[in-house]
Amino acid sequence: MTDKAKLYAVKNDEGEWMSLDGTKMGIWYSNNPTLFKDKSYAEAQSMGRKAHVVTLVEEQKVNLPREVGEELDDYQAEDIDLLDYLHDVIDSEELRVTRVWMLHDREHRIGILADAYRYGWEAEPEAKWYVKAPESWGFNGYYFCKHINGQVFPENPNPAAFDSDWTQFTRAELKKYHFDSDIFTLVPVEADKEVSR
16 A cells, blocks of 8 residues: 555544635634644644644555456446455455455455455555576577567577566466466566575
């Protein structure tokens, strides 16, 4: 999750909000609070007024694997509440992708799913790899590249080419071109070191 945006408001001991809109005689109302970007300014407004500063946090969407988020959307479309959804993650065959995703850190990921249910989700950036051609094929230092016509071929690309999509393969493309075999060396796009499969 990304950093949350914060705003501040002033609330008195009776539960009313400070509203400095200038259209009314008083400053305390049950709705329409004045929001401050600076906490110290809000604190200064509350001084001497039997009031305190309330921090308002805008919740951000949660990053989820696309398949997990799509399963969540399917459940929300059926108007299933959060507790039933979390129960079904453990029990239901319909949520198989989510159940497998949760195996790695169940307690932490239950919280992530609950936040995604409440605040929405967006797809995690898809992992990509460079595929190094096997040296035994005579292509020392070569990487596979995608041609515009859909073919793949080993090439010794210019280092600037590594920033382009034609040298980066998604997990689906690795399977499509059979690069998920042990003979190929996969290098994660974000990593500096080579990872052998």
